[in-house]
Amino acid sequence: MTEFYPADQYGYSTLLSEDERQVLGRLRAVLDHEVQPLLADYWERGEFPDQIIKPLVDLNLMEPPELTRDGAVPGALYGGFRNFELARTDASVATFYNAQSGLFRTAVSLGGSPEQAAAWDPLIRSFTMSGVFALTEPDHGSDIAGGLETSARRIGGTWVVNGVKRWIGGASTADYMAVFARDEADHQIKAFLVRTDAPGVALRKIEGKMSLRIMQNADITLTDVAVQEDHRLQRVNGFPDVAGLLRNMRSDVAWIATGLQAGAYEAALRYVKEREQFGRPLGGFQLIQEKLAAMLGNVTASLGMVVRLTQQQADGIYKDENSALAKMWCAAKARETTALAREICGGNGIILDNSVGRFFADAEAVYSYEGTHEINSLIVGRALTGFGAFR
Template sequence: MATDSSNRGIGLPPLDISAAFPQATPASIFPPSVSDYYQFDDLLNDEEKALRKKVQAFMEKEVAPIMTGYWEKAEFPFHVIPKLAELGIAGGTVKGYGCPGLSITGSAVALAEMARVDASCSTFILVHSSLAMLTIALCGSEEQKQKYLPSLAKLQTVACWALTEPDYGSDASSLRTTATKVSGGWLIDGQKRWIGNSTFADILVVFARNTNTNQINGFIVKNGSAGLEATKIENKIGLRMVQNGDILFNRVFVPDEDMLPGIKSFQDTSKVLAVSRVMVTWQPIGISMGVFDICHRYLKERKQFGAPLAAFQLNQEKLVRMLGNIQAMLLVGWRLCKLYESGKMTPGHASLGKAWTSLKARETVSLGRELLGGNGILADFLVAKAFCDLEPIYSYEGTYDINSLVTAREITGIASFKPAMLGKSTRSRL
């Protein structure tokens, strides 16, 4: 019998999850943090410990109760931004200009505590702070720093960072967006894709190829500029609250004072990516901590065969494997921060950290999904949401494979990013 599509929404509303499944507490009431088995807190100074607790409390109170609804709708909770500003973490390691001047360890731990509850909120801060703001701080003029950083630090304005293009993801240095010199400024033409925060950012830090020098330069582009269009990418399965966008530039004029003087080639982006890759190393750590905390509580609450799930040996083994992964990830992330602080960190160090933690987090959240059974596919219990959110993180800021090749180039001295060209004799036989 034919069904009228207009009647598909008819029926009783779904039960509240606590009524539908009273045997386990949903993630809207977040569990206490119980994953610090090797007492990682002992490696933090008092300021870093206090910041960790402050961010943890904020995320559990302000974000945990609302995140599932916003994630499901693929919308960002803009009303949280003023409250997020009060944490004082925007700007991270940047000193002066109203920025907090945190240690890189403190900034990383804060990002992890955000990701523990919600990866989308941590990505919002990562893009705004450790990419866009840091680029202005490291590569901008004194006038640009004074003009833009104070309001960005207070989250009165929001920034995005536009490097990736539709045809160039991993091969980012081959970007095609162009900057052509004209009287008083530059005209930007081209397209960017997957740019977080871009649909609502007040300013865009944009990378384009100088048509005169063929080198990559950086520019600060204001929202509302003529010829600029940003549209939301729909139908993502992960980081659904993050507003990723496609950006079109059609002769967008940028005045000379908004060209970033410290970016004269693609290599100049490496000093920004070095820090952001440390930060993104900590996102999988935070996600894994949150999944463990949920599973730890769930296994003690949920009963089958007359006993809590925590009483079964197979479940205990999986829980311990998750815990072990987290301890190892924490120590790798911490050591990476210390290498950076001492000036010893190399691109290979940062790439290995990001690749390895995202790989181990994949295993950890997969185990968590198994432990929750059918509820492992419900965003209400965090694990399904975290499972999906980790997938884009596994790929952005360098895929697992690309980051592995960065480290491999460093330890072997051989770059293998591009496949070997076919020889003439090989071509002749094809």
């Protein structure tokens, strides 16, 4: 099975069923033939290739027929390797897809009432109802629990939402945003499904990014936006509920960080087999082989961590410190692995021709989103010592 994923030295993907591998094989074919050829051009332009959305949606990755026979649910590891496969091609594409399959879907399925989840989840799985997760604000990221400023005021059966959100990925192509706002009455955080085209909603693309350039992030201003009570997610009634959502989402980001490493490793390996210096392939030099071994070790360790974390979560074991540790570790190793890939490729590592430069830059965004390295470290540290070091 190492042939299925060249970076999977220990064969973690053998834990997948044959049906799961077939679905992921179809995904790989679309990524290789319809997505990969577009990436360098669109990355340089800072635009998203909208033409890839339909082929990805048509794959029905959240509800593949092979994996949902007789009402079955796709396995947790399948979902992890789906993120791995996407990120192995491009972190922006993985982030775009995960905004729907991970962030928005989790917000609705866990944050909504059973009735809301039952009504909306089938629409989310088919992309009939597309959405994004709108938590971060211009002045509040790591301190969002206490600092969130977006407000919501209830007037009868209607809520009026005011505030500004930042770094909301994929908002320009989404129908809805799961907007988190502080209730003026009890000062607790609530969540609302807000249409992106609703009166009072203004989206502005964030320009000048050096990372995840394909992903379209937006600044969003909400001015007296009316939301009906039936579009308030009923099980989000304070930050502990938001933290529960984040606990589930961090494992997705750890998988993305691991897939990004695999893509960088494989791109660097291809390069050193083809590139010649001093009359022989670059891959024949000792220092190059040492860097490749270190990269493979990072990917292997990260895969081991995310596979085990996902298995635990499938068994109902959800711990903040476990998902935080995986995100912290895998994203840090993604920085290291992509930097080694860039070193191996020398000057050619900073151009887009061989993908390494794109992975190198994108690792910086993955390192910071869904909880910075420092915040995730403090979540782990709190669990280890019993003392909260947040200020």
